[in-house]
Amino acid sequence: MKIVEMYGDSRVGVIEVPEPEPRDNWVIVKVIASTICGTELRSYRHGERDFNSHSYNSGHEAAGVVVKTGPAARIAEGTRVAVIAHMGEQCGQCWYCHQGLWLLCTDLTEGGEEYLGTHTQYISRPDTHCIPMPDDVPFEIGSILVDAVGTPYRAIRRLGVNGFDTVLITGLGPLGASAAIICERLGARVIATEPAEFRRSMARDYGVDVAIDPVSEDALERIIELTDGRGPDVALDFTGYTEPQMLCVDAVRVGGRVGFIGLKFDETPDGPVPRPTPITVAGHLLPKELTLIGSWSVAPHEMLELFELVQQGLPVEQLITHRFSLDEAQEAYETAFNQRGCKVIIDPWA
Numbered sequence: 001m002k003i004v005e006m007y008g009d010s011r012v013g014v015i016e017v018p019e020p021e022p023r024d025n026w027v028i029v030k031v032i033a034s035t036i037c038g039t040e041l042r043s044y045r046h047g048e049r050d051f052n053s054h055s056y057n058s059g060h061e062a063a064g065v066v067v068k069t070g071p072a073a074r075i076a077e078g079t080r081v082a083v084i085a086h087m088g089e090q091c092g093q094c095w096y097c098h099q100g101l102w103l104l105c106t107d108l109t110e111g112g113e114e115y116l117g118t119h120t121q122y123i124s125r126p127d128t129h130c131i132p133m134p135d136d137v138p139f140e141i142g143s144i145l146v147d148a149v150g151t152p153y154r155a156i157r158r159l160g161v162n163g164f165d166t167v168l169i170t171g172l173g174p175l176g177a178s179a180a181i182i183c184e185r186l187g188a189r190v191i192a193t194e195p196a197e198f199r200r201s202m203a204r205d206y207g208v209d210v211a212i213d214p215v216s217e218d219a220l221e222r223i224i225e226l227t228d229g230r231g232p233d234v235a236l237d238f239t240g241y242t243e244p245q246m247l248c249v250d251a252v253r254v255g256g257r258v259g260f261i262g263l264k265f266d267e268t269p270d271g272p273v274p275r276p277t278p279i280t281v282a283g284h285l286l287p288k289e290l291t292l293i294g295s296w297s298v299a300p301h302e303m304l305e306l307f308e309l310v311q312q313g314l315p316v317e318q319l320i321t322h323r324f325s326l327d328e329a330q331e332a333y334e335t336a337f338n339q340r341g342c343k344v345i346i347d348p349w350a
Helices: 038-048 137-160 174-185 197-200 217-225 242-251 281-288 299-312 326-337
Strands: 002-008 011-016 026-035 061-069 078-081 123-128 130-132 165-169 189-193 210-212 234-237 259-260 265-268 271-274 291-294 321-326 344-346
Touching: 002 038, 011 326, 026 137, 038 326, 061 123, 061 137, 078 137, 130 299, 137 174, 137 234, 137 259, 137 291, 137 299, 137 344, 165 174, 165 242, 174 189, 189 217, 197 259, 210 217, 217 242, 234 242, 242 259, 259 265, 321 326
Parallel strands: 165 189, 165 234, 189 210, 234 259, 259 291, 321 344
Antiparallel strands: 002 011, 026 061, 026 123, 026 344, 061 078, 078 130, 265 271
């Protein structure tokens, strides 16, 4: 079967590898749609991982059909599934696993050779990673729900965003755009900051009321002005950069809620290092009585909620701007890296 390998230095290739076989409670999923995430773009550019290992090939967002099952699998062949974007197997025994929050498992195993990236034709995964999809939810939609939509949704859900809120979103990449769509659906007013003109031009389509260029104008001053001097009720950062993160903390109103979803690294000789964010208890949390959360991924029960929202008309299909075959992987990555679109889909069978 074909699979995309990443070599760093902005290069990818397509190679042939044997098809995987299931074991125990694992299943084989025929990948119908897979998407490119910002996580892959960092590796695409810098190549800090061991690319001699197939477990580090590209892709972690996918949907498809179960075609083979291991002897202990609890999902049937022929089931349409969205594949949760985790490269590790939960223990099933800790408190978090018992609460259905295995994304927070305290004994999550590291992904190995079995965890092929999703930019391929077949993948092997534990059955718990495969969330059955309704027949009327397209595979492409399933592939973007597992991360690009699911991770923002988890943050928005935990922060209790509602129709009385004004929400600030910093960064209108795929996750920020997803958040705008969800917040608009909930009836919230959405203000966004985004330096890229192309992304700002799409802001209205995502439900953004006002899109601010933080390069050409004072974003904090404009946000405060737009909220009658109070600040937004909720602020969500999807950039991972220090300045937008601090803008969220500085702009949000007293008693406001802040969610951090973006993650950025500085490349060093010793490998990637997360960028610091100078938020302090004395300078920010106590005097403004803020609520701060992070969102790492989506939980299985939240995926079921997202399926229902899609069935009710949540317009996440507009996030998809480009489609490529596996053989066009280099062009697909260049498109995503150069921000010429929003969500880029790879079709392994095109």
